[in-house]
Amino acid sequence: VPVPAPVPAAPSAPLPRAERKERTRRAILDATLRLAEEQTLGTVSLRQVAKEVGIVPTAFYRHFASLDDVGLELVEEALGALRGMLRDVRRGAAADLESLTQVTDRSVDVLVDHVSRGRSHFLFVARERVAGPPPVREAIRHGIELFERELATDVARIPGTEGWSTDDLRTLSRLIVSSMVTTAEEMVHAAGRPGAAAQVEADARTQLRMVLVGALNWRSEAD
Amino acid sequence: VPVPAPVPAAPSAPLPRAERKERTRRAILDATLRLAEEQTLGTVSLRQVAKEVGIVPTAFYRHFASLDDVGLELVEEALGALRGMLRDVRRGAAADLESLTQVTDRSVDVLVDHVSRGRSHFLFVARERVAGPPPVREAIRHGIELFERELATDVARIPGTEGWSTDDLRTLSRLIVSSMVTTAEEMVHAAGRPGAAAQVEADARTQLRMVLVGALNWRSEAD
DNA sequence: TGTACATCAGTGAACGCGCGTTCACTGATGTAC
DNA sequence: TGTACATCAGTGAACGCGCGTTCACTGATGTAC
Numbered sequence: 001v002p003v004p005a006p007v008p009a010a011p012s013a014p015l016p017r018a019e020r021k022e023r024t025r026r027a028i029l030d031a032t033l034r035l036a037e038e039q040t041l042g043t044v045s046l047r048q049v050a051k052e053v054g055i056v057p058t059a060f061y062r063h064f065a066s067l068d069d070v071g072l073e074l075v076e077e078a079l080g081a082l083r084g085m086l087r088d089v090r091r092g093a094a095a096d097l098e099s100l101t102q103v104t105d106r107s108v109d110v111l112v113d114h115v116s117r118g119r120s121h122f123l124f125v126a127r128e129r130v131a132g133p134p135p136v137r138e139a140i141r142h143g144i145e146l147f148e149r150e151l152a153t154d155v156a157r158i159p160g161t162e163g164w165s166t167d168d169l170r171t172l173s174r175l176i177v178s179s180m181v182t183t184a185e186e187m188v189h190a191a192g193r194p195g196a197a198a199q200v201e202a203d204a205r206t207q208l209r210m211v212l213v214g215a216l217n218w219r220s221e222a223d
Numbered sequence: 224v225p226v227p228a229p230v231p232a233a234p235s236a237p238l239p240r241a242e243r244k245e246r247t248r249r250a251i252l253d254a255t256l257r258l259a260e261e262q263t264l265g266t267v268s269l270r271q272v273a274k275e276v277g278i279v280p281t282a283f284y285r286h287f288a289s290l291d292d293v294g295l296e297l298v299e300e301a302l303g304a305l306r307g308m309l310r311d312v313r314r315g316a317a318a319d320l321e322s323l324t325q326v327t328d329r330s331v332d333v334l335v336d337h338v339s340r341g342r343s344h345f346l347f348v349a350r351e352r353v354a355g356p357p358p359v360r361e362a363i364r365h366g367i368e369l370f371e372r373e374l375a376t377d378v379a380r381i382p383g384t385e386g387w388s389t390d391d392l393r394t395l396s397r398l399i400v401s402s403m404v405t406t407a408e409e410m411v412h413a414a415g416r417p418g419a420a421a422q423v424e425a426d427a428r429t430q431l432r433m434v435l436v437g438a439l440n441w442r443s444e445a446d
Numbered sequence: 447t448g449t450a451c452a453t454c455a456g457t458g459a460a461c462g463c464g465c466g467t468t469c470a471c472t473g474a475t476g477t478a479c
Numbered sequence: 480t481g482t483a484c485a486t487c488a489g490t491g492a493a494c495g496c497g498c499g500t501t502c503a504c505t506g507a508t509g510t511a512c
Contacts, residue, residue: 024488043265043266047464055489056489056491057466057467062487130408131354171433175433182397182401207397210395210398212437213440214435217437217439218436244454271497278457279458280498286455
């Protein structure tokens, strides 16, 4: 009596073609991100990526036209993480009665969480923002600008900002974003050294509180 | 009657050897800085630099052991500019009676002046700070940390900060530095477009004032 | 001042290497009948 | 279900190029006597 055909112990399972292709594509994105941790995208070579993925260099072209295109997709992914961060900060922020300390603490918690979970993506954005190929750089600048804009609309809901000009709202959100971008860089830099990471986090909390104290006392000063 | 020997119309004047060497060295630094405006130091090649200077690639080694060494020297120059900036801000700052507006305005004026006059050096620092070869990156981080430290001692002289902890002083100066670094980047980016530059400048003034309003109201909040 | 020698910034040929990209190909997977 | 053909992810050889670095050299400038 013949037994039913055993599941083949294939080294790579017989997945549908589309899925296998998607896996290679994903592997290219991951390998590029990994290599860009120690170098810049500009110094990562197509051949290095192919080697890391385990394909022949020419197979790369089945998935992307150039490494710049890989970079642009990584920017999209990273900006998605940024959007998720903003969403998480907003969540529950409707309760206006919360204290300043609670608002800033929750914001920093969200930042810490996102940065630690998407470490390499944040590192990628921080670096390529100033050093990347022009199209990549431009995409990141645009994404951060959107982020500032959305943050400005959130800030406008803080009690006490009712009479603020649009310019002042934008300026405050730019100040917050520049502080957070610097903090994110330092967190990535401090990754693995718990003491340093804790200090960066504590510093971020204080900075954000200082900025918001400034904001709450702003109009009265300027009037 | 023989005329006195005419000054030779030499294409390159007969300077002493040491001086000619110094000129070539300077030309290498300048060429590297120029090339690093459009790329990263990591993607600038020794041969590109040699071509730009007008020497054969191998002559480079008469002056530097590697492009990294050129980068380290450029960092030294740029950090010197930073120190000069801090000195200029301090100059006359002893007059404690000045208003907040005057202090921040003078600080931003000094920043604008230094960034516009040392544009390529600031761009270099901004970029290589996150993207440069590790030794270059480390040198820049160290320089900025010194800058924060010195700024903290200046901040400690502002009336109203008498009771501040060392940590709070450092945090405030880090906040100011991160805002100024971002501003410097944006100024370099806005160079050539007078409208954009003016807006970055106005934004920087407001940011600094907001931060200082926060600082002046800080202890009373935190106590 | 004149001569003989030392120094050394810049030269030019040569090397081996990793690069991006082309091209014709292979062979497993997918599809039409 | 079985067969014949199409698709297409990955292959492997080959190309020309710019790279960093070596080496022996040249010839003007500098120095000792």
